[in-house]
Amino acid sequence: MYKNRMSYSLAAMLWFILVILVVSYHGYHSRIFASANTTHIVDSPEKAYLIWKEKNVKGRVLLLFDNYPHMRGLNSYNGSPHLHQGNIVEFSIFQNIIRKVYFIIPDNAWEEFRLLEIMHPLRAVPNLERGLFLYNLSGIPIIATTPTSLPKISETALVYINKGVYNDTQAQDLLSMKHITADITVVYQGRH
Secondary structure: HHHHHHHHHHHHHHHHHHHHHHHHHHHHOHHHHHHOOOOEEEOOOOOHHHHHHOOOOEEEEEEEEEEOOOOHHHHHHOOOOOOOOOOOHHHHHOOEEEEEEEOOOOOHHHHHHOHHHHHEEEEOOOOOEEEEEEOOOOOEEEEEEOOOOOOOOOOEEEEEEEOOOOOHHHHHHHHHHHOOEEEEEEEEEEOO
């Protein structure tokens, strides 16, 4: 009887490990990266989505250097979801381009940001000095953090920089310092 329990336990553990390996393999291989590292200057935020779509990227991490996360919620649409400048992140999530977002808040604006109810912080991110999970209806993790708390991202990321909010050279220097690579960097030269 003891042998049967042990056999069943071992079989269950091996099955669990196999499931984790298959899911990990599928998750990693369902990500599509661009073939070359490029930087694009755009005059409207929604052009970032058009670039990502043209490059056929999928299942990616986005580093968002901006002052809001470009998400308005499904109730902001009249009819089916459509792309506009206020929802590039959300629309890209709907299209399976983005699976996780790091929303980068300037270090000197962190305390003010934490008090903004509009961002709906849920809870602190473990192991980040400054990091909050933000409430969203998309089902993916959106993490607000600061440049000094930004963790090392283990995969090549998409980067969006609003030049009216962040100096693009400083953002690039931060990525270099943190050893984060990006295959597509979009720099929006618009307003705040």
